[in-house]
Amino acid sequence: MRLDARGPEAEPVDLRTDLPHSARMYDYWLGGKTNFAPDRTLGEMFEQQIPSIRTMARENRRFLGRAVRYLAGEVGIRQFLDIGTGIPTEGNTHEVAQAVAPESRVVYVDNDPIVLAHARALMAGGEHGRTAYIHADLCEPGKILADPVLAATLDLDQPVGLTLVAVLMLIADADDPWSLAGELMDALPSGSCVAVTHPGADFDPAAMARIAEAAGQGGMTLVPRTREQVARFFGDWELVEPGVVPVMGWRPDGEAPADPAAAYYWSGVARKP
Template sequence: MSADSPDMSERLDVTKPHPARRYDYWLGGKDNFQADRDAAEAIAAVFPHIRTAARENRAFMQRAVRFLTAEASVRQFLDIGTGLPTNENVHDVAQGIAPESRIVYVDNDPLVLVHARALLTSSPEGATAYIDADARNPEKILADPALRDTLDFSQPIALLLVALLHFVEDHENPWEIVKHLVAALPAGSYLVLSHATFDPLDEQTIAAMNAVNKNIKPVFSPRSLAEVTRFFEGLDVLEPGIVSVSDWRPAPGPRPTPAEATGYGAVARTRSR
């Protein structure tokens, strides 16, 4: 689907908040609407560290991509739940280290699709592609011609599911979605995953967040360490393990506490089959 498809205006409902646009607002972007800003501020009112959490999650993704490109020699990335383009997108980081890197972006927000051209500015040596799809339909993603045209499934691929799965409810079985996607990857591939959690928060903050969550769609599903750990079953989790996103191979210097970052992050490698 192109950015000027006939049904684009129908899909782009600016009266309803969307996670990608809300995230854009917290990161200081301009590609958001009043409904997104209202929802974002409602959350910020009960959890003032939300902008810090968004920035830390983004920084985790960038560090993970740098590690995979520079140290693990990964040259292919599948980023599902891409979000709106901002500074240091996956291809910016990967191709800045290895210009031949190839990236496929996936998102279901029509505004992200409109801005996809910013995600498709590949280096001459590499390639980028964009798929308009929902993570809840992994079969559609895996069957899209753009995926196979861009990525070589005989070589390792890094699958990125960053700040995405907490928008997939339990009854939609996010664990099975991850299992399905990982099973399609070549041996020696990687999973980069981050997920919101209430584990480090006090009871009062949790209660306030839950009250706000009831009135904001899509429903937000923070998960415990045990629940997040399930996403990595059958994989070899790299050091330092499943930790606060701020604590995953951080740069030197002070960093936010787990209660401020409110998210787990990890990188894992698939095993030989």
């Protein structure tokens, strides 16, 4: 399938709907409609290994909402860089941030053509805030940072909320996701914060190993990582309470969940000193 999503002047985009893709599988688990047969097939294979996979996707998404609300509310951050945006769904970063502070500005970054195709839905910033979208790869942080759209939307002299939510597991160790995240974090000023979630290798190691293998057979990189490996993404930034914890246990709304480890994701937020 080819889709021209960016207007008459843009090159048509090949969505490669013959291959499973992380953004569309995630959309499938969240109950969205932007997914195709290979996404559903691999998504169901994952679900056989981890029956709670849909809950995990939902809980990951809820974390994004809580983290952005915390950053906009308690910390007072007014600009966000959301990398690995995903297909727009409920509670997109700009909606959450602008509900707290209407003047919030958000730059979204994703490398999937289908996310680009839906980017207009993300552009509907509020009356006072702004949103922008950059089609780029987390594996090239220099390009993201040098993109004129970023400079036109965010002031890198002021604190930025960087979100790397459910994206770093899609980057192989060989591509050193720690350095890639570090390059972005280094470019941000003191007072900036980073929010990370990552599927954990240490909740149900056998099941996670099986889904990583199934992903590989489907042509997709998916690397579950241990708590220690996830904690390393924060570098020397100061973790806010409660630190690196299962995603359901990070500052839950209302009552603490009975079993926070029921969703196999690590999560945390840290602040640059």
